[in-house]
Amino acid sequence: xxxxxxxxxxxxxxxxxxxxxxxxxxxxxxxxxxxxxxxxxxxxxxxxxxxxxxxxxxxxxxxxxxxxxxxxxxxxxxxxxxxxxxxxxxxxxxxxxxxxxxxxxxxxxxxxxxxxxxxxxxxxxxxxxxxxxxxxxxxxxxxxxxxxxxxxxxxxxxxxxxxxxxxxxxxxxxxxxxxxxxxxxxxxxxxxxxxxxxxxxxxxxxxxxxxxxxxxxxxxxxxxxxxxxxxxxxxxxxxxxxxxxxxxxxxxxxxxxxxxxxxxxxxxxxxxxxxxxxxxxxxxxxxxxxxxxxxxxxxxxxxxxxxxxxxxxxxxxxxxxxxxxxxxxxxxxxxxxxxxxxxxxxxxxxxxxxxxxxxxxxxxxxxxxxxxxxxxxxxxxxxxxxxxxxxxxxxxxxxxxxxxxxxxxxxxxxxxxxxxxxxxxxxxxxxxxxxxxxxxxxxxxxxxxxx
Ligand code: PMP
Numbered sequence: 001x002x003x004x005x006x007x008x009x010x011x012x013x014x015x016x017x018x019x020x021x022x023x024x025x026x027x028x029x030x031x032x033x034x035x036x037x038x039x040x041x042x043x044x045x046x047x048x049x050x051x052x053x054x055x056x057x058x059x060x061x062x063x064x065x066x067x068x069x070x071x072x073x074x075x076x077x078x079x080x081x082x083x084x085x086x087x088x089x090x091x092x093x094x095x096x097x098x099x100x101x102x103x104x105x106x107x108x109x110x111x112x113x114x115x116x117x118x119x120x121x122x123x124x125x126x127x128x129x130x131x132x133x134x135x136x137x138x139x140x141x142x143x144x145x146x147x148x149x150x151x152x153x154x155x156x157x158x159x160x161x162x163x164x165x166x167x168x169x170x171x172x173x174x175x176x177x178x179x180x181x182x183x184x185x186x187x188x189x190x191x192x193x194x195x196x197x198x199x200x201x202x203x204x205x206x207x208x209x210x211x212x213x214x215x216x217x218x219x220x221x222x223x224x225x226x227x228x229x230x231x232x233x234x235x236x237x238x239x240x241x242x243x244x245x246x247x248x249x250x251x252x253x254x255x256x257x258x259x260x261x262x263x264x265x266x267x268x269x270x271x272x273x274x275x276x277x278x279x280x281x282x283x284x285x286x287x288x289x290x291x292x293x294x295x296x297x298x299x300x301x302x303x304x305x306x307x308x309x310x311x312x313x314x315x316x317x318x319x320x321x322x323x324x325x326x327x328x329x330x331x332x333x334x335x336x337x338x339x340x341x342x343x344x345x346x347x348x349x350x351x352x353x354x355x356x357x358x359x360x361x362x363x364x365x366x367x368x369x370x371x372x373x374x375x376x377x378x379x380x381x382x383x384x385x386x387x388x389x390x391x392x393x394x395x396x397x398x399x400x401x402x403x404x405x406x407x408x409x410x411x412x413x414x415x416x417x418x419x420x421x422x423x424x425x426x427x428x429x430x431x432x433x434x435x436x437x438x439x440x441x442x443x444x445x446x447x448x449x450x451x
Contacts, residue, residue, distance in 0.1 A: 011029070012029070031043050036051070036063030038064050039063070039426060041414060048412075049409060050413045050414070050434060052424050053423070053425055055292045057229065057288075058288050058291070059291055059292040060288040060291060061338065061428070061429055062427040067341055068291050068293050069293070072333060076330060078329075081329065082329060083324060084114070090329045091329075095332075096112070096298075097111075099339050100298060100300065106274065107274060107279045108302045109302055112299070113299040114298050114327040114328075114332070115296075115299060115326060116295050116296065116328075117286045118258075118260035121298065122153045122155070122158040122223070122256075123321075125256045125282040125284050126220075128299075128301070129144075129221035129254045130220045131309075131317065132220075133220055134316060136308060140218055141218060141219055142220055143218050145180070145210060146163055146223045147180065147184075147228065148181065148182055149164060149183040149228050150164075150228060150258070151164065151225070151228075151231055160174035160175035160178040161223050163180045163183065179210055181203060182203050183234060184196070184203045184234065184236035187373065187376070187385060188393065189203075196236070197237045200243065204244060204247060207222070221253060221255070222254075223256040224256070225257075225261065226271075226272025227272055227381060229261040229425075230418065232376075232423070233377060233381050233423060238277075241273065241276035244278075254281040256281065256282040257283045257284070258284045259271055259272050262381075263283065263287075263288065264288040264347075264348075265342060266288070267378045268348055268355055275378070275379075279302065284297070285297060288338070288342075293334050293338075294328070294330055295331065296334065298335070347428035351428045354426075354430050354434075355380045355382065358380065358435050359375065361439040362377070365443060366384070370450070371396060371446060371449055372386065372387075380424075380425060380426060381425050383424065386422065400420070401417040404422055405445065407448035407449075408444060409441075415438075
């Protein structure tokens with residue numbers, strides 16, 4: 001390895017970081033990582049910290065998942081690459097689709113279309129939703145509805161349904177025909193409604209209203225995260241997604257569950273839709289499918305939607321989209337091994353139990369630190385929202401979450417900052433001791449910003 005000065009200097013000189021101003025890394029040196037084990041990561045200066053971010057919500061089985069490492073290595077020696085475009089397939093991708101269909105069987109998601117990541121899974125879902133209606137003779141259904149605060153990746157389709165101006169404005173004009181409704185975000189919403197059940201009803205009513213305004217026959221799909229993630233972790237009331245499902249059904253609109261974060265256990269259930277008792281028409285997955293060790297994704301498709309495509313004899317249902325790395329055999333092998341570990345360890349059960357401990361601990365901190373305006377969480381996705389004044393809910397100054405993050409890091413825990421939120425999404429294998437450590441480092445951070 002090159003020495004630490006070389007790495008620091010050349011990062012500043014040559015690396016442009018996603019989701020950052022290109023000049024930022026010249027003045028604010030990023031944490032340069034060189035190692036990972038169990039639930040810990042190590043930086044170039046030899047500092048080992050507990051990763052309460054779980055990579056990017058994806059390293060759910062931690063950094064020492066030997067079966068996934070072994071599967072990747074074995075597959076590199078067997079068949080390191082081949083495409084699955086028309087005419088070829090590979091053993092691992094077939095086995096994986098069989099396992100995924102079984103894993104998601106209660107949701108009726110029996111077909112898999114493989115991608116290279118979350119943004120790709122979203123993009124294909126949007127395309128196939130339009131195509132589905134076209135096959136059924138409803139080519140006028142082209143629009144998409146989604147939630148404000150939602151995050152659906154960075155491609156033009158995903159950016160168009162994203163509900164945060166930050167990820168849209170520099171790249172406009174985006175896809176026409178995309179409209180957003182208020183999110184069930186209890187702490188801040190245009191209805192000033194703090195009761196989660198009532199807010200869920202108001203947001204569902206807003207969806208109905210938008211459908212009526214646009215005309216149901218013009219709308220292809222509604223896309224949502226079962227728990228809004230990157231927007232700041234906003235779990236809806238349990239009634240919300242079932243209400244959305246019913247509204248979509250009544251209006252002939254497909255429901256895309258964007259589970260790039262929530263699939264495979266993070267909410268405390270096997271998937272976010274299952275968490276709320278809903279069967280979506282499409283489910284976008286990526287991230288934890290390979291435990292983050294290989295870029296890979298799977299769009300899961302409900303049997304009743306798939307049949308519309310499969311029964312077509314005119315050719316209109318040909319899926320004329322796909323990626324060089326769709327069904328990559330190394331990714332498929334990694335996913336197969338990760339899925340087996342997810343099932344063996346029942347990580348969703350640990351996520352539910354440790355998530356309760358984490359949320360409870362964060363709520364305890366809220367009682368002691370005025371700077372915490374709100375605490376939210378579902379399973380092992382949690383956030384605290386930092387404010388400068390609880391009464392007015394004025395967001396904290398920009399440097400406050402960063403200072404908190406820095407102090408927590410120095411105390412041995414990596415947390416993530418998004419706007420005025422600190423976000424926690426540790427590996428799903430964390431222990432109660434790990435949770436205690438996360439909470440004590442957050443406390444250190446809170447003390448640092450509370451002066
Ligand atoms: N959808 C959701 C809900 C996500 O959280 C993300 C990534 N955080 C994406 C899509 C995009 O995934 P990727 O970064 O793998 O393209």
